[in-house]
Amino acid sequence: MVHNRITLFRTERGMTRKALAELVDVNPQTIGFLERGDYSPSVELALRLARVFGVPVDVLFSLDPFPSLADQIGSAPSHRTES
Amino acid sequence: MHKTAATTNPIPSRAQLRRGLLAEAHDSPSMEQFRTPTARRRLIALHLFLSGILITVPELLFLWSKEDPAVPGWGFAAAAVVLYLPWMFVTGMVNGSVGGIFDLKTMQLDELERRDRDAAYRTAYRVLIPLAMVLCGAVGGLTAAGRGALAFWCCAALLFVQLGLPQYIAAWRLAARQDADAAFADTDAHGA
Numbered sequence: 001m002v003h004n005r006i007t008l009f010r011t012e013r014g015m016t017r018k019a020l021a022e023l024v025d026v027n028p029q030t031i032g033f034l035e036r037g038d039y040s041p042s043v044e045l046a047l048r049l050a051r052v053f054g055v056p057v058d059v060l061f062s063l064d065p066f067p068s069l070a071d072q073i074g075s076a077p078s079h080r081t082e083s
Numbered sequence: 084m085h086k087t088a089a090t091t092n093p094i095p096s097r098a099q100l101r102r103g104l105l106a107e108a109h110d111s112p113s114m115e116q117f118r119t120p121t122a123r124r125r126l127i128a129l130h131l132f133l134s135g136i137l138i139t140v141p142e143l144l145f146l147w148s149k150e151d152p153a154v155p156g157w158g159f160a161a162a163a164v165v166l167y168l169p170w171m172f173v174t175g176m177v178n179g180s181v182g183g184i185f186d187l188k189t190m191q192l193d194e195l196e197r198r199d200r201d202a203a204y205r206t207a208y209r210v211l212i213p214l215a216m217v218l219c220g221a222v223g224g225l226t227a228a229g230r231g232a233l234a235f236w237c238c239a240a241l242l243f244v245q246l247g248l249p250q251y252i253a254a255w256r257l258a259a260r261q262d263a264d265a266a267f268a269d270t271d272a273h274g275a
Contacts (some may be wrong), residue, residue, distance in 0.1 A: 022097075022098070025096050025097035025098075025193065026097065026193040026194070026195065027182065027193050027195065027196060029182075029195070029257075029260075029261075029264070030193055030194075030195040030196070032264045033195060033260065033264070036263065036264065038260070038263070039195055039198075041194070042194050044194075045194060
């Protein structure tokens with residue numbers, strides 16, 4: 001199974017599924033199906049999605065589950081300085 | 084001559100490919116009413132019902148006209164034509180409910196639509212091949228027993244199942260997927 005962060009990137013950019021579907025030339029339902037992880041896209045579609053979001057394809061897709069944002073934020077080094 | 088970096092994308096976009104009467108009809112917002120899970124399931128039921136009526140009523144009228152001279156012999160043909168019109172209309176609606184994946188050219192479909200169409204055909208023919216073998220045996224037996232009308236009914240039923248089954252499978256799967264999608268979209272504020 002291929003895991004993806006399409007929902008995260010799409011919502012972050014305030015895009016609807018329909019808008020994203022038009023940008024990558026697919027049916028809007030295909031985006032929904034991809035987001036749920038029920039469908040693994042072709043290399044071509046994966047590259048087109050990565051290009052729309054302006055990220056490398058491995059940022060958008062992974063063979064391993066992506067860590068949750070909460071875990072990532074929790075493990076990130078703090079930028080605050082102790083006073 | 085060796086060509087270097089192309090300046091234009093030679094691959095036409097989906098919008099460019101989906102031009103034409105049929106594709107535009109399937110992309111029309113008015114088709115959305117047939118693309119809800121409930122509408123898809125109701126259309127399958129209606130199409131099955133109409134198919135049953137279409138193959139049975141003319142057959143019965145034909146048999147009746149053989150037994151009763153008062154029943155006109157052309158009655159079965161007239162019934163077939165009258166019943167064919169709503170059947171054809173509902174067939175168009177079922178096709179519309181699946182986004183025209185069985186009507187449109189392959190290049191007009193996206194990769195998931197192509198996969199859905201191919202999967203529907205694959206599943207349908209897995210059912211149809213053994214069914215056709217059984218019905219062929221039945222037709223042979225019925226014809227030998229002098230029951231040609233029933234044998235004809237079996238052939239007509241097989242033809243209509245062959246026509247409808249891939250569409251029913253695709254429509255049913257799309258409806259199930261939509262239900263799952265709706266459940267997923269409950270957590271997605273930006274879902275279209």
